[in-house]
Amino acid sequence: MITLLEQPLHIRISTVAEGDLRCWPDDSSMIQSLHPLDGITREPLYLQQVHGDVIHFRPRGQAGDGLVTDQAGDTLLLFTADCPILLYHFPGTAILAGVHAGWRGAARNITGKMVTHLQQRFNRPPPQLQVWLASGIDRCHYEVGRELVPLLQPFATPESLFEQVADRLLLDLKQLARNQLLLAGVPDEQITDISLDSYATPELHSCRGDGRLHGISGLFARLTDTA
Numbered sequence: 001m002i003t004l005l006e007q008p009l010h011i012r013i014s015t016v017a018e019g020d021l022r023c024w025p026d027d028s029s030m031i032q033s034l035h036p037l038d039g040i041t042r043e044p045l046y047l048q049q050v051h052g053d054v055i056h057f058r059p060r061g062q063a064g065d066g067l068v069t070d071q072a073g074d075t076l077l078l079f080t081a082d083c084p085i086l087l088y089h090f091p092g093t094a095i096l097a098g099v100h101a102g103w104r105g106a107a108r109n110i111t112g113k114m115v116t117h118l119q120q121r122f123n124r125p126p127p128q129l130q131v132w133l134a135s136g137i138d139r140c141h142y143e144v145g146r147e148l149v150p151l152l153q154p155f156a157t158p159e160s161l162f163e164q165v166a167d168r169l170l171l172d173l174k175q176l177a178r179n180q181l182l183l184a185g186v187p188d189e190q191i192t193d194i195s196l197d198s199y200a201t202p203e204l205h206s207c208r209g210d211g212r213l214h215g216i217s218g219l220f221a222r223l224t225d226t227a
Contacts (some may be wrong), residue, residue, distance in 0.1 A: 001013065002203060002204075004135075008089065008224055009224065010220075010222050010224050013204065013217050015203040016205060020205070021216045022079075022216065044075040045069060046060070046061060046079075047065065049100045050063050051083075051104035053105055054069070055067070055068060055114060065110055066113070066114050066117070068117070068118065070096075075221065079204060079219075083100055083135075084133060085134045085135040085195075086098065086116060086131055087130050087131065088129055089130050090129060090226065091130060095124075101149060103152075104153075106173065109155070113129065115129065115185060131191045131192070132194055134194055136177075137197060137198050138157065138161060138174070139170050142171050143171075145169070152171075155183065156179040161176055197216045
């Protein structure tokens with residue numbers, strides 16, 4: 001496991017050495033081996049991720065790409081093999097949320113919709129949110145088709161998201177997520193990028209790096225005792 005943050009959230013991401021989390025939670029031996037590593041005291045909250053914009057409260061395997069809890073003992077588990085993972089927290093509370101934001105979910109603005117969801121559910125304004133970009137592939141490794149340009153244009157100018165390198169069009173998913181957070185009212189100084197480039201980090205699973213036989217990493221996040 002690679003530790004990405006210790007305070008106010010404890011964030012770790014599983015590596016190739018821990019195996020492929022594609023079979024979670026069916027592989028009970030994997031669950032037992034990962035729990036002690038992360039200090040998990042109960043089964044994590046997780047989703048059947050579908051590259052959409054559906055958000056669930058304290059889910060146990062429902063289809064969706066956003067999950068929310070307000071219980072301090074909960075651990076969130078999100079799966080990734082290049083797609084950005086974002087974590088949201090209101091300081092001084094037990095509110096913790098996570099989003100899986102690949103380009104399909106981003107085109108539906110799941111990143112910004114989570115901000116609105118938290119504001120409505122907990123009656124707290126977006127400027128109070130802290131958000132961490134906790135995983136994802138860097139633009140230099142993420143080639144896409146030109147059909148994505150009009151889909152993502154509502155969130156930024158093409159020049160800020162896309163880069164043409166010879167015959168390759170590259171998309172910056174992390175900048176896209178930041179833009180959507182800003183549009184939703186989260187101040188730039190409240191957004192922190194702690195992510196590793198999944199493609200360039202050999203310890204992590206990467207769809208673009210490993211091809212069709214790629215595995216899945218799991219990102220575990222929970223509040224620390226002092227959060």
